Amino acid sequence: MKPNEDIYQIIESIKANAALTDECAEGTPPLAYISEDLLEIELDHIFAKEWVxxxxxxxxxxxxxxxxxxxxxxxxxxxxxxxxxxxxxxxxxxxxxxxxxxxxxxxxxxxxxxxxxxxxxxxxxxxxxxxxxxxxxxxxxxxxxxxxxVWNGWVYVNLDADATPLNPRLEALSSRYQNYQMDQYETLFRAEEIWDTNWKILAQNFMEGYHLFVAHSKTIEPAMPTEMANALHGGEAYSLYEQGRIPGKSYERTTNTPIKNMKLTDEEKNKAVLFSIFPSHVVSVVAERTFWLSLQPHGVGQVRVLWGVDVFPGSIPDGISKENYAK
Ligand code: FES
Ligand SMILES: [Fe+2]
Structure with missing residues (x-):
């Protein structure tokens, strides 16, 4: 495909944004979410060459x-x-x-x-x-x-025979969160669905806590408020943010969930760790569960979402079946 002038401008604009420091970050140019030409480039240069x-x-x-x-x-x-x-x-x-x-x-x-x-x-x-x-x-x-x-229990595939290995790129992330023992979490729920948005919107939305106090004011916000969101500087292959949790509060269930991971500090028990492994694996980890999405474009206006929840062994409260807990 021969890039036209519009696509050239979009890419230049994305590159200029990427070169900015975190403190001066700008939004993605709107055309990047609707350009069919950019979608072809994403498929050729991202999804055919990166770890999914x-x-x-x-x-x-x-x-x-x-x-x-x-x-x-x-x-x-x-x-x-x-x-x-x-x-x-x-x-x-x-x-x-x-x-x-x-x-x-x-x-x-x-x-x-x-x-x-x-x-x-x-x-x-x-x-x-x-x-x-x-x-x-x-x-x-x-x-x-x-x-x-395999990295911390997640399986990644790369179509490019010359791809650089994934695990070395994520060493800093692994060691920063080693107490979570992410490889120990067990699959609870898995689904593959088509959602109506551009894949990049969903990836970006997952990685910000700014909207919690508005869009999730009655659900997430009381337990994990926007004012406890903490954007951090990620690495070459990932971005990172931590979301504080009010001790003992969880928006996900009413029962008290046992915390079975004894390696976690009190601080680690009371926060969610959110990271995005480029290009499109976004993950939230707390003491008792993970919640993650693996995104791929389905046209410019839809995204194919493989998503899952995994639980730390023993974290399902007594008397609740796996099926009910998943709901
Ligand atoms: S297409 Fe003929 S055996 Fe598979
Ligand atoms: Fe949200």
Missing amino acids: CVGREDEFSLPGDYKTMMIGRDPVIILRDKGGILRAMSNVCRHRMATLLEGMGRLKSGISCPYHAWTYNLEGQLVGASYMRDNFDKKSVCLPQFSLE
Whole structure:
């Protein structure tokens, strides 16, 4: 795509904003939220090259556990193979490009294409292809594999074979919040939905507490007021903010939730930590739960949201079922 003058101006304006110090920060230019040209650039240069969160590692507890997802324009399978390795691979059959798997589930042995029944093992290697000519070499066919990393229990996939690793970029974030033991939180709830806004609006909204005293005046504000929001300087790969919580108060439930994470200081028990791992994984962590969204554009006016809640072990109050707690 040949960028036109408008897109050039939008990008220059975004770059100029990014160069400002936090104290002088400006809003994103409005055209950035509605430009179809910018969306194409985002898909080519962000979602095809950066780390996208696809869920939590405990969603793939046994060999054969899989789920499918679009990453940018590419259909992807995330799968635990027979040897226990978590993999990401193309969800497109190498024969005539049929989609191999839908949704999520547990595979017994391998992947069977619904079109002509080519079969792949859990490592993505073609192992069965009926009626093919004698000199057809199955060993030469494998589903393209993508980079995958796990950070604090979240699983990230990158379509770019030359991507720089994710974990080293997040070391400072990991050590700052090591007491939270984020890798210990267990999946409680997961959903994938289309919401009606541009993906960047949602990412930015998640990362500010300024609107709490207005938009959430009766829900979040009494427990986590705007005046206790504290924007912090993030790192190269993330932004960061902390939200104070009035001790003992929670907007999420009426029952007193036990705090089982004994490593947390009193200060850590009474705040939410919110970070955005670029480009589009936004997370809120408190002592007893995480709440996070992984965002991808769905056109300029909609966003595909994979979102979840995870709980620290033992944090569901006695007498409440997992299902009711999730509600
Ligand atoms: S498209 Fe998959 S076997 Fe033909
Ligand atoms: Fe909000």
